Amino acid sequence: MKINCAFVEKILTTFIKEELSKFGYKKGILGLSGGLDSSICAFLASKALGPQNVIALIMPYRDTFPEDVKDAQEIGSLLGIQSRIIDISPMVDAYFSNFPTQNRILQGNKMARERMSILYDFSARERALVLGTSNKTELLIGYGTIHGDMASAINPLGDLYKTQIRQLGEHLGVPGKISKKVPTAGLWAGQTDEGEIGLSYAEIDQILYHLVDERQSKKELISSGFKKEAVEKIISLIKNSEFKRKLPPIVKISSRTVGHDFLYPYDWDK
Amino acid sequence: MKLALAQISPHLGDVKKNFNLHIKYIKKAKRKKVDLLVFPELSLTGYLLKDLLEEVALNTEKDRFFEEFKALSREISLVLGFVEEKEKGLFYNSAAFFSGGKILHVHRKVFLPTYGMFDEGRFFSQGKNFHTFSSAFGKMGLMICRDFLHYGASYLLFAGGSEIIIVLSAAPGRGVSEKEGFATCKMWELMGEAVSRFSTSFVIYCNRVGFEDGMSFAGGSFIYSPMGELLTKASYLDEDFILQEINLNDIRTARKKWPFKRDDKPEVILEALKRIVRRDED
Numbered sequence: 001m002k003i004n005c006a007f008v009e010k011i012l013t014t015f016i017k018e019e020l021s022k023f024g025y026k027k028g029i030l031g032l033s034g035g036l037d038s039s040i041c042a043f044l045a046s047k048a049l050g051p052q053n054v055i056a057l058i059m060p061y062r063d064t065f066p067e068d069v070k071d072a073q074e075i076g077s078l079l080g081i082q083s084r085i086i087d088i089s090p091m092v093d094a095y096f097s098n099f100p101t102q103n104r105i106l107q108g109n110k111m112a113r114e115r116m117s118i119l120y121d122f123s124a125r126e127r128a129l130v131l132g133t134s135n136k137t138e139l140l141i142g143y144g145t146i147h148g149d150m151a152s153a154i155n156p157l158g159d160l161y162k163t164q165i166r167q168l169g170e171h172l173g174v175p176g177k178i179s180k181k182v183p184t185a186g187l188w189a190g191q192t193d194e195g196e197i198g199l200s201y202a203e204i205d206q207i208l209y210h211l212v213d214e215r216q217s218k219k220e221l222i223s224s225g226f227k228k229e230a231v232e233k234i235i236s237l238i239k240n241s242e243f244k245r246k247l248p249p250i251v252k253i254s255s256r257t258v259g260h261d262f263l264y265p266y267d268w269d270k
Numbered sequence: 271m272k273l274a275l276a277q278i279s280p281h282l283g284d285v286k287k288n289f290n291l292h293i294k295y296i297k298k299a300k301r302k303k304v305d306l307l308v309f310p311e312l313s314l315t316g317y318l319l320k321d322l323l324e325e326v327a328l329n330t331e332k333d334r335f336f337e338e339f340k341a342l343s344r345e346i347s348l349v350l351g352f353v354e355e356k357e358k359g360l361f362y363n364s365a366a367f368f369s370g371g372k373i374l375h376v377h378r379k380v381f382l383p384t385y386g387m388f389d390e391g392r393f394f395s396q397g398k399n400f401h402t403f404s405s406a407f408g409k410m411g412l413m414i415c416r417d418f419l420h421y422g423a424s425y426l427l428f429a430g431g432s433e434i435i436i437v438l439s440a441a442p443g444r445g446v447s448e449k450e451g452f453a454t455c456k457m458w459e460l461m462g463e464a465v466s467r468f469s470t471s472f473v474i475y476c477n478r479v480g481f482e483d484g485m486s487f488a489g490g491s492f493i494y495s496p497m498g499e500l501l502t503k504a505s506y507l508d509e510d511f512i513l514q515e516i517n518l519n520d521i522r523t524a525r526k527k528w529p530f531k532r533d534d535k536p537e538v539i540l541e542a543l544k545r546i547v548r549r550d551e552d
Contacts, residue, residue: 002447002448003446003447003448004446004447004448004449004450006450007446007450007451007506008446010507011443011486011507014481014486014507015481015484015486018279018480018481019481154484262321263320263321264320264321264322265282265283265318265319265320265322265482265483266483266484267282267318267481267482267483268282268283268322269282269283269284270282
């Protein structure tokens, strides 16, 4: 799972630069959380587009993660990109005062979608394309909010596992306190991805790598020493999140249908 | 003989723009006194066309682009890739060799990858042959991308007498490790070395670069000598233009040292293949 970071950096920065230029954009915009993935995305975008063409929105809810806000600001000034804090508390509170809930997942999802909504509004205001920050691990196990943090125009990180993202972070010079952070979806204070799933990212990634990249079966994984419960848990996470990785199915009625047999490249005429 | 490889990033679905890109490289190559300039697979259209295929398809008899390439080929020989509408509604992934004001040969891709990230069989008609043809530089054979990974195809060109094998490619890179380049780049280079050495022919591989829908075309175009030596290699990922002088006498030298061509037994292989195919049909 080790990667040649310089080579991967080159692929990703060229991808960001070329995709934006094809669509007639100079600027990229992203949500900067103070965690590793969005920090790496900011580093890559800054190298690809020049710091003056990268906008980072830091979007805290109340004072839930003060350290993260500080770290995100630090990344912003370290790179010299435009960063801006937008407090999402008024919008989120206004909604939940009408539809109160104590369910932390509902609250967290609403916040993720509020941030997405602001990113897309600023995308249009600033003529900047939204850069995705979901990594391959999260995409495969469905660890993200559909139409929330999973939404983007292009995603430079989506084919790198979390453990590979960590290698890339070290190579790019992301400050140690950020790369050493315990990964969290930030749904609530004290929540950690690994705590919730019950496996470390190193274990999750090894299982995913053998299942997905090496196309091994459940049986092969278990007989090569992976724990049965862990493998089953990961497979069920993948299956139950397939809907997040697809456009919704369209019922086919006509002779040519969007998503079925009306097939054009994303980069159509770009 | 002076060769040039244009490792370009074609514009997806825009034949006019790509035509101009070709002209730019042809002019550059002419200034450098190049004899033969090679472009990648589908260099006139881009790769991931899907339903755009029909809009960018060309016919070598009818489209004016071919008249211009033919005219230019009086001074410099050209190989390029395009979508060919050979008969109405039948689209091929084709490559044409232009020289002396004419099209000397059109190869239609035989092995259309249709698995994993590839979907060519869904859109393209399948070519049916691997011909060799004579040119001012000797006997040539063309292949398009995946054709080259089926070693039977290389054998057919070898048995057909080719001395120079040209591969036009649009190969996306995949698989990263601690080494530089994609895992798949090594696969192409391995084939280049093996085919050139054991067919005692030059192997010229021209790949493209750039991105289409997140596919990253890997570049890394190369030329191998008839002794299996790497003569030149283009950069990975970047647009590139490489020039290489080759000595056609190397074919003779290689074949004197290693008489694989003299000792080949196509009639034995033909009969054995017939038996194998017949047995499979049972």
